[in-house]
Amino acid sequence: MSTIEIDELRCKGCGLCTITCPKGLIELSDKINNLGYTPAKFDASKGKCTGCALCAEICPDVAIKVFNE
Amino acid sequence: MQQVFTRPASLKDVQTHFCPGCHHGTVHRLTAEALDEFDLRKKTIGVASIGCSVFLYSYFNIDVVESPHGRAPAVATGVKRARPDSFVFTYQGDGDLAAIGTAEIIHAANRGEDITVIFVNNTTYGMTGGQMAPTTLVGQKTSTSPYGRNLEKEGAPVRVTELLSNLDGVAFAARVAVNNPRNLMDAKRQIKKAFRYQVEKKGFSFVEVLAACPTNWGMSPIEANERVGGEMCDYFKLGVYKNTENL
Ligand SMILES: Cc1ncc(C[n+]2csc(CCOP(=O)(O)OP(=O)(O)O)c2C)c(N)n1
Ligand code: SF4
Ligand code: SF4
Ligand code: SF4
Numbered sequence: 001m002s003t004i005e006i007d008e009l010r011c012k013g014c015g016l017c018t019i020t021c022p023k024g025l026i027e028l029s030d031k032i033n034n035l036g037y038t039p040a041k042f043d044a045s046k047g048k049c050t051g052c053a054l055c056a057e058i059c060p061d062v063a064i065k066v067f068n069e
Numbered sequence: 070m071q072q073v074f075t076r077p078a079s080l081k082d083v084q085t086h087f088c089p090g091c092h093h094g095t096v097h098r099l100t101a102e103a104l105d106e107f108d109l110r111k112k113t114i115g116v117a118s119i120g121c122s123v124f125l126y127s128y129f130n131i132d133v134v135e136s137p138h139g140r141a142p143a144v145a146t147g148v149k150r151a152r153p154d155s156f157v158f159t160y161q162g163d164g165d166l167a168a169i170g171t172a173e174i175i176h177a178a179n180r181g182e183d184i185t186v187i188f189v190n191n192t193t194y195g196m197t198g199g200q201m202a203p204t205t206l207v208g209q210k211t212s213t214s215p216y217g218r219n220l221e222k223e224g225a226p227v228r229v230t231e232l233l234s235n236l237d238g239v240a241f242a243a244r245v246a247v248n249n250p251r252n253l254m255d256a257k258r259q260i261k262k263a264f265r266y267q268v269e270k271k272g273f274s275f276v277e278v279l280a281a282c283p284t285n286w287g288m289s290p291i292e293a294n295e296r297v298g299g300e301m302c303d304y305f306k307l308g309v310y311k312n313t314e315n316l
Contacts, residue, residue: 014090014290056074060094066074
């Protein structure tokens, strides 16, 4: 099993991870964070994260951590 | 659980001032990863330039000298000659490197200084409000070309990597992009290769990175990211232009 952790305080809501995840597991939230952006959120219920780390690679703000078991 | 993606040690764990979707953040990370790869953090002296990347010293866990606008390759020349055992790189935008700093980059490259240059081409002067740069595409509207860049009046956008690769002093020159995973992985490889050239004392190495400036392009981060892979890659072809190892 793999999973990711998005740092909501660092995320600037650019959305690049949402178009990059091959499984479509990330979307922008409708809540506003401390920076005034709508941060990305991970939704494990939409499918299985493979731990490919493409979301983390594309993130300009290094806001995503990826974990593999 | 094992963490498989982590922030490189050469990149400080701090919030950056970059706009959402700005590729400077990505290029900072790839540069820091390359520093980690060759264990260069403690012997590196970075040379920052003028532009949105001016706060390099706040974001990298290394020593940094701030240079006047466009003069980073001249400052880096002095640093490397005075401290030949240090690892020296400059990080410059296209307004910095291809406009006000044209003389410095050409002559440092031509002299074959043993430094590495990371050149971030976002086709505009980001920090000052999106003025036209030598790299602005024909037809691109900027705050100083409100009707679009005019080929007859302003000439064609300068392809810096091609220009420099013709100089004998240049050992390695490549153009990359960070707009999708495939291009990003290649960008990672080429930046590491450019750093390895200096580590192995093989001479001047140069990497141009095509980058998005969503704010001054008046685009969303996703649209700006698409523009990089579209009209920018069409005009500024990606690839390795000089690789003296293969000669
Ligand atoms: C000698 C001098 N002239 C002009 C300026 C104003 N200035 C600051 S940043 C900049 C342009 C930076 O553009 P670029 O190099 O493309 O970097 P970006 O901000 O797009 O990353 C200019 C002209 C300055 N700081 N110093
Ligand atoms: S690691 Fe891969 S599968 Fe998992 S969320 Fe990120 S991009 Fe999607
Ligand atoms: S790529 Fe990074 S900054 Fe952009 S939305 Fe995703 S987590 Fe946030
Ligand atoms: S103005 Fe452009 S180059 Fe500067 S931080 Fe914003 S997006 Fe990046």
